[in-house]
Structures are given as C-alpha cells and as structure tokens.
Amino acid sequence: MLLRYRSTVPRQSPMYHTINAFSLVSLNAWFWSTVFHTRDTYLTEKMDYFCATAxxxxxxxxxxxxxxxxxxxxxxxxxxxFLILAFTSHVSYLTFVSFDYGYNMAANATIGLVNLLWWLCWCWQNRGTLPYWWKCGLVVLLLHGLALLELLDFPPMLWILDAHAVWHLSTIPVHFLLQVCFFVELKWRDLRSCTADKWFLSSSPTSFLIDDSLYLLNTEKMGVKVE
Structure with missing residues (x-):
C-alpha cells in the first residue's frame, strides 16, 4: 500500500512526507502486534501497546x-x-509506575475520539468543495466503529475468533480503503484548465490519501487556497 502511494503521488505534494511517516509508524505497530500475538513476553506486550498508542x-x-x-x-x-510529551508521559507511567490496562484503554479511547471528531468536522466543512470528503468520513467512522469490538467483548466464535481477533481482521479492508485502490474515484487531473472544484472520473480507483495528496499538489501549483 505504501509503495502504491509513493508511485502515485509526487514527493512535492505537501502531505507526502507526513503520510509516509504515518505509514511507517503504522507498519512498526503492526509488526510488534504480530510479534506479540506470536510470543507473549514482557517486552513484546509493552511494544504492542506503546506502538499502538504511537x-x-x-x-x-x-x-x-x-x-x-x-x-x-x-x-x-x-x-x-505536545503529542511527543504526551506519549513520553504515557509510556513512562505504564513502565515505571503501573501497567494499568484500564488506564491505557481509556487514554487510547479518548485520543481516538478526539481524532474522530476532528476529522468529521473537517469533512463536514469541506463537503461542498472536496468531492472525496465522504471517503475520509467513512474511513474514520469505520475504524472507530470497529474499535468497539475492543470494548464490547464476546465469547470466541467456534472457539477461535474472539472480539479482538475479529477487530484485527476487520481493519484490513478499512486500511485498504484508506491507502490504496478500492472504489472508483474522483481524481484531480488538468493542472491548467481545471479549477479547484472541477474533477473527472478516473479509470483507475484511488484512495482518500492519494486523492487528497494529488489535490494538494495541484492546488499548490495553481495557487488555489488549500481547503
């Protein structure tokens, strides 16, 4: 997914490096999640929890x-x-004071709620100017809705799939929607003749992050105010 983004979006896009860094942070978190679920030790548990918070x-x-x-x-x-300081404080408390599972869950849920509301407000404000606004809203709603599986536990189905396993499985298509092709998209194209609200249907589907990065690159080149 990261390779698809890098091959589609030029490095000059304003969000290119920020999104690449986000992808690497996410890859690191999923790596430690895989390690932890393979072998549960003091170190792997801490890395799984801390990287998820990151x-x-x-x-x-x-x-x-x-x-x-x-x-x-x-x-x-x-x-x-501020976020670096918050992360440092969070990790320090769980490491040196008390590894409190309830506190960790509450802290992550609060941060996630802030993220959800922030993105939804931005989507609502730009619903009339950005044709792909709905995709961002759909992604954050799905991600945070699926997170309820972490809070509302249930017995394993067929003694195999519990709520945590279903959550891990269900996040795959959502991240696919976030990062790479999934639906037929509206893509910004003509740098000279188009205006900020003039789009056309692309023959190849792209994601919200690809759409938005290309939009920012083109609005910057055209001197259009960023939404």
Whole structure:
C-alpha cells in the first residue's frame, strides 16, 4: 500500500512526507502486534501497546497537519511537541509506575475520539468543495466503529475468533480503503484548465490519501487556497 502511494503521488505534494511517516509508524505497530500475538513476553506486550498508542497519536498529528498545519505550520509544530510529551508521559507511567490496562484503554479511547471528531468536522466543512470528503468520513467512522469490538467483548466464535481477533481482521479492508485502490474515484487531473472544484472520473480507483495528496499538489501549483 505504501509503495502504491509513493508511485502515485509526487514527493512535492505537501502531505507526502507526513503520510509516509504515518505509514511507517503504522507498519512498526503492526509488526510488534504480530510479534506479540506470536510470543507473549514482557517486552513484546509493552511494544504492542506503546506502538499502538504511537499510531493513534500520530493520526492526531496527521489530522492537525492536514487541517491546520498547511496554512499555519507553527500550529502543527506545537501540537507535534505536545503529542511527543504526551506519549513520553504515557509510556513512562505504564513502565515505571503501573501497567494499568484500564488506564491505557481509556487514554487510547479518548485520543481516538478526539481524532474522530476532528476529522468529521473537517469533512463536514469541506463537503461542498472536496468531492472525496465522504471517503475520509467513512474511513474514520469505520475504524472507530470497529474499535468497539475492543470494548464490547464476546465469547470466541467456534472457539477461535474472539472480539479482538475479529477487530484485527476487520481493519484490513478499512486500511485498504484508506491507502490504496478500492472504489472508483474522483481524481484531480488538468493542472491548467481545471479549477479547484472541477474533477473527472478516473479509470483507475484511488484512495482518500492519494486523492487528497494529488489535490494538494495541484492546488499548490495553481495557487488555489488549500481547503
């Protein structure tokens, strides 16, 4: 998925490096999740929990950069520093004070809720100007809706699939929608003759992140105000 993004979106796109970093943070989290579910040790458990929190916090930063930071870089820098401090405090508490599962769940749920509301507000504000706004809203609603499986546990189906396993399985198609081709998309194309709200149906489907990165690249080249 990351290779598809890199091959489709030029490096000059304003969100290119931020999204690449987000992808790497996510890959690291899923790596440690795989290791932990293969072998449960003190280290692998900590890395699984801490890296998952890092993904959620970085998603807040990604949201901040996209919604505010492109026009006000200082804001995203301040938020980034705050998130690093929050992550450091979170990890320090769980490592040196008490590895409290309830606290960890509450902290991640709170961060996720902030992320959800922030993205949905941005989607609503741009529903009339960005044709792909619905895709962003769909992704965040699905991701956070599926997260309820972590809170509303149920006995394993066929003694194999419990709520946690179903959650892991169900997030695959959602991330597919977020990162690579899944639906036939509206894609920005003509750099000179099109305006910011003039799009056409692409023959090859792309994702929200690809759509948005290409949109930002083209609006920057055309001198159009970023939404």
């Amino acid at each position: 993904v959620i916090l970085y998603s807040i930063y990604l949201c901040c950069v996209r919604t505010l930071g492109l026009r006000r870089p200082a804001v995203s820098s301040i938020v980034g520093v």
